[in-house]
Amino acid sequence: MKTVKVYGPGCKRCETTAEMVQDTAAKLGIAVEVVKVTDPRSIALAGVMSTPGISVDGRLVHAGGLPDAAKLQAWLTA
Amino acid sequence: MSTETQDITHHRGGPDWLWYAGVPVAALVWWQVYGQLIPFSEWVTSLVPVARDSHTGEAIAFFVYDVPKVLLLLTGIVFVTGVLRSWFSPEKTRAILAGKRQIWGYPLAALLGVLTPFCSCSSVPLFIGFVSAGIPLGVTFSFLIAGPMVGPVGLGLLYGLVGWKIATIYLVFGFSIATAAGFVMGRMGLERYLQDWVRELNAGPAGDLPEERLTMIDRLKIGLEQVREIVGKVWIWVLVGIAIGAAIHGYVPEAMMTRVMGGEAWWSVPTAVVIGVPMYTNAAGVIPIVEALLGRGAALGTTLAFMMSVIALSLPEMIILKQVLTLRLIAIFLAVVASGILATGYLFNLLL
Numbered sequence: 001m002k003t004v005k006v007y008g009p010g011c012k013r014c015e016t017t018a019e020m021v022q023d024t025a026a027k028l029g030i031a032v033e034v035v036k037v038t039d040p041r042s043i044a045l046a047g048v049m050s051t052p053g054i055s056v057d058g059r060l061v062h063a064g065g066l067p068d069a070a071k072l073q074a075w076l077t078a
Numbered sequence: 079m080s081t082e083t084q085d086i087t088h089h090r091g092g093p094d095w096l097w098y099a100g101v102p103v104a105a106l107v108w109w110q111v112y113g114q115l116i117p118f119s120e121w122v123t124s125l126v127p128v129a130r131d132s133h134t135g136e137a138i139a140f141f142v143y144d145v146p147k148v149l150l151l152l153t154g155i156v157f158v159t160g161v162l163r164s165w166f167s168p169e170k171t172r173a174i175l176a177g178k179r180q181i182w183g184y185p186l187a188a189l190l191g192v193l194t195p196f197c198s199c200s201s202v203p204l205f206i207g208f209v210s211a212g213i214p215l216g217v218t219f220s221f222l223i224a225g226p227m228v229g230p231v232g233l234g235l236l237y238g239l240v241g242w243k244i245a246t247i248y249l250v251f252g253f254s255i256a257t258a259a260g261f262v263m264g265r266m267g268l269e270r271y272l273q274d275w276v277r278e279l280n281a282g283p284a285g286d287l288p289e290e291r292l293t294m295i296d297r298l299k300i301g302l303e304q305v306r307e308i309v310g311k312v313w314i315w316v317l318v319g320i321a322i323g324a325a326i327h328g329y330v331p332e333a334m335m336t337r338v339m340g341g342e343a344w345w346s347v348p349t350a351v352v353i354g355v356p357m358y359t360n361a362a363g364v365i366p367i368v369e370a371l372l373g374r375g376a377a378l379g380t381t382l383a384f385m386m387s388v389i390a391l392s393l394p395e396m397i398i399l400k401q402v403l404t405l406r407l408i409a410i411f412l413a414v415v416a417s418g419i420l421a422t423g424y425l426f427n428l429l430l
Contacts, residue, residue: 008199041206041279049172049203050203051200
């Protein structure tokens with residue numbers, strides 16, 4: 001079970017990112033728990049400056065803009 | 079694994095040669111279409127059964143000419159900006175600005191504010207990221223003001239719709255206001271007016287993201303993605319702005335315009351600023367209005383003040399920043415930037 005955190009204040013792109021993570025994980029057959037982090041303080045503490053940001057099991061892998069589909073697969077399978 | 083993913087990205091976006099050939103071809107088509115806008119709009123206007131020189135005829139001609147023109151300009155500017163900005167990121171900017179306590183940290187921050195890609199929905203994490211990395215508050219403000227104030231969309235449209243002289247004046251003064259406002263606020267020692275939790279926060283540079291290596295194709299894709307996203311979002315503002323511009327152009331008599339937005343009345347500049355703050359639109363929506371105002375004889379200073387206020391001082395932005403700034407600090411921020419805008423407005427009304 002991987003924990004994927006999506007950092008963002010709840011803008012449309014953050015929602016889309018969270019959905020992308022769910023869909024990609026489902027397609028790859030990987031069990032994930034997607035947590036949306038919307039509190040500005042927690043976002044800042046994670047070191048995210050441009051949203052949406054993504055961390056997989058505590059490791060920050062992406063910040064700013066929608067993630068690339070291929071890269072998202074790589075992060076989830078790594 | 080990595081080679082596989084590479085292949086996926088490549089095939090989805092078409093082969094490389096298609097990009098290298100497609101972008102110049104698109105630019106050429108863009109240029110050709112842009113050159114035909116006047117005959118095209120006159121032709122469309124002639125199809126409408128109203129006299130060309132009537133109020134309605136003038137308004138229709140303005141609308142029919144401006145809609146394709148603004149949309150074309152917007153597409154071109156957003157694409158080029160998107161590609162250029164792919165070389166910048168908030169993380170890189172933070173690394174450059176951290177430790178710049180000298181005076182030229184302010185203009186540098188303003189310059190990076192224009193070049194760094196960020197959307198207003200990430201201004202809070204960005205603000206915290208900057209301040210917690212030890213970037214002085216004033217320098218951070220210079221960055222945050224310059225971003226919207228002298229954004230490429232506003233400048234490019236001003237250049238295309240109103241002309242290079244006014245676009246240059248706007249660039250110089252917008253940039254100066256961003257730099258000076260940050261400097262003044264830096265001098266005021268405002269750190270104590272941050273929200274408590276922000277002051278206590280010691281967010282280290284935890285986000286050690288590996289730097290992405292982008293190919294030229296990746297950058298072109300980013301540009302195209304930006305066009306899809308931004309043009310898809312702002313086209314409605316553009317239409318509303320042009321409709322208002324067309325109404326002004328067709329129906330507002332010059333005598334009335336000079337009375338209300340002329341340079342003589344002392345209150346015209348502050349009024350323009352006050353009206354501009356709650357107006358929430360983007361540069362693409364306001365420039366057609368500016369074009370029509372200037373065309374009908376509004377004073378340059380008043381119009382510049384209005385435009386700067388609409389673009390740089392927005393209520394939603396303030397509400398977002400309320401999470402990190404106390405009301406007092408927001409008030410100071412508003413006052414300092416508004417003073418700069420007022421000064422610019424009065425200066426140009428005096429000079430011209």
